[in-house]
Amino acid sequence: MSKKGRVFSGARPTGRQHLGNYLGAIRNYVTMQSQYDCVYCVVDLHALTTMETTRDLKQNTFEMAPDWLAAGIDPKESIVFVQSHVPQVTELYTILSMVSSLGKLTDLPTFKDKVRLQPNNVNLGLVGYPVLMTADIVLYKANFVPVGIDQAPHIEYARETVRSFNYRYNSTALIEPEMVVTTVPKVLGTDGQRKMGKSENNHIELALTPEETQKVVMTMVTDPQRLRRADPGNPDVCNVFSMHKTFSSPEEVEMINTECRRAGIGCVDCKKIYAKNLNANLAPFRERRAAFESNPGAIWDILHDGARRAREIAEATMVEVRAAVGLPE
Ligand code: SF4
Incomplete structure (x- = not known):
């Protein structure tokens, strides 16, 4: 072409x-x-x-x-x-x-x-x-x-x-x-407020290990109104939910959208799903990167x-x- x-x-x-x-x-x-x-x-x-x-x-x-x-x-x-x-x-x-x-x-x-x-x-x-x-x-x-x-x-x-x-x-x-x-x-960065950037120290590096990635994801700020596990959340104001739309399946996005609103899923589990999907998506990238880096x-x-x-x-x-x-x- x-x-x-x-x-x-x-x-x-x-x-x-x-x-x-x-x-x-x-x-x-x-x-x-x-x-x-x-x-x-x-x-x-x-x-x-x-x-x-x-x-x-x-x-x-x-x-x-x-x-x-x-x-x-x-x-x-x-x-x-x-x-x-x-x-x-x-x-x-x-x-x-x-x-x-x-x-x-x-x-x-x-x-x-x-x-x-x-x-x-x-x-x-x-x-x-x-x-x-x-x-x-x-x-x-x-x-x-x-x-x-x-x-x-x-x-x-x-x-x-x-x-x-x-x-x-x-x-x-x-x-x-x-x-x-x-x-x-x-x-947005892990603070859910500012654009992701190194100088803001709110970034998730592509080359982190899966464990390091999960650790950073677990620090992400969620719906600020959701203080307890039993509180219903609002995915519309949650950056974790926005990121799910990038790396999670439509079915998972739909499930989180529904379950978050009725406190059917907690933020810890929600972030774990995101970290898993992010790591799965980045796995081929990381393999290629390691080869280049060596x-x-x-x-x-x-x-x-x-x-x-x-x-x-x-x-x-x-x-x-x-x-x-x-x-x-
Ligand atoms: S359950 Fe997920 S979408 Fe809902 S507030 Fe927590 S992290 Fe955000």
């Missing part, structure tokens, strides 16, 4: 991936491979904009790969690589900076959020983040970028920047990417081979870009 175009997506190097990463992005990455030429990148340069220390950067970058690969991202089918292994991205970033309006960059809601979060570290890279993101996308002539709706302003910014570049240099070298809005559910050299080979293929596309784009700008050969 011929593919519908090229997709680019980047993820920050956050180390071992968790359930929120899997349900929110990785699962979608895997599915898209059958429809698009996919370029998946660990964006280590982006991470520098908000990092206080780079001590764990290399390790966190590396540890993304076995999770991605074990989940089904096929390095023969897709290009999987590390952003900084393709230096053309920083060259394009510099060139695009010249057609980027500082006023628009500082107006973006994400920039304002970051300023609030790190008022003592408002660095130039932070302001230029959407320009680097644009360079990431257009360097590979990606047609589509899968993003959550909160990223929409960045994609619109990328499209405007492409138009500005092509207009100023009377060029067709860069193409405007389109946004593919991914309708992934917001995955051979770090092979993982670096995959990442370096991905970077080599990415550089080929990147350099072809840069030949056109340099010519359009009029830089000496």
